[in-house]
Amino acid sequence: RDLATHLVRTRMLQAGYPLSVVTAALCDRWRPGVRLLPATDDRCETHVVVTDTLDGRESQGRRAMHFQEWWIRHRAALPASEFVPVGAEDAEPAAGVREAIAGADAVLLAPSNPVVSIGSVLAVPGIRYALRSAPARVIGLSPLVGGRAVRGMAEACLAAIGVPCEANAVAAHYGARCAGGILDGWLVHTGDGTTGDGATVPGVQVREVPLMMTNVAATAAMARAALDLAGLAV
Incomplete structure (x- = not known):
């Protein structure tokens, strides 16, 4: 089903x-x-x-490549210094996106890669402003458990932009909405809220709950905790 979805999406996009x-x-x-x-x-x-390297030494200087080439072909082995959302500066939110954010009872940022997943969305002009001005609380969920990404390449991406691989460091990267960032609340895995230098995030309400989605019940409990932090009774 996953392959079929990709094929249909590609064909429809190519058709215009x-x-x-x-x-x-x-x-x-x-x-x-x-x-x-x-x-x-x-x-x-x-x-x-x-930066291309040879035996740990810089060999060919800096160059840019597509993210998929870096991650799939090179398995993130080439040292990265920057992630660039090419085309984002000329993009605009799709129809209904601003309205959905403005009309939401709560806005939840999924525990996705903060650099190339959430970061790519925030790079679209107008979306960050929509989050900052939303009437609902904006709650983020940490993509890290015990200082490690559960899956994916978040650790390599965070290191490339100089953000420590710590839950509250990611929250500081997003920033508090009261200080020009996008977060009101931040859910971290049990025990992660008191680790590292950023034990607290000024302006952001941090709460520790189990974040491992091991089954439906655990996932539902995590979602309820996020909504509770957003001020919604469920």
Whole structure:
């Protein structure tokens, strides 16, 4: 099903359909039970600025490559110094995105890669402002457990931009909404809220709860904790 979804999406995009239309068509087929909106219908690609090395020494200087080449082909072995959302500066939020944020009872930032997943969304002009001005509380969930990414390449990406691989360091990277950032609250895994130099995040309410989604019950409990931190009774 995953492969089929990718093939259908690629064919529809190549045929000229905007990503929001493609997403709606896939939702009609798979019935996820929620409304899904892409951040933008404009083309944006994440590129990585890397330093080629030979036996641990710089050999060919700095160059840029597509994120997928860096992660899949090179397995993040090339030292990265910057992630660039190519095209984002000319993009705009897809239809309905600003309205969805403005009308939400709570805004939850998933425990995704803060650099190339959440960061790419925030790079689209207008989305960061929409979060800052949203009437609802914005709650983030840490992508780290015990200072390690549960899956994916968050550790390598955070290191590349100089952010320690600590839950509250990621929250500081997002910033408190009262200080120009995007967070009101931050959920961290049990025990992670008191580790590292950033034991507290000024302006952000930090709460420790189990974040490992080991089963449906654990996942539901995590979601309830996020909504509770947002001030919603569930």
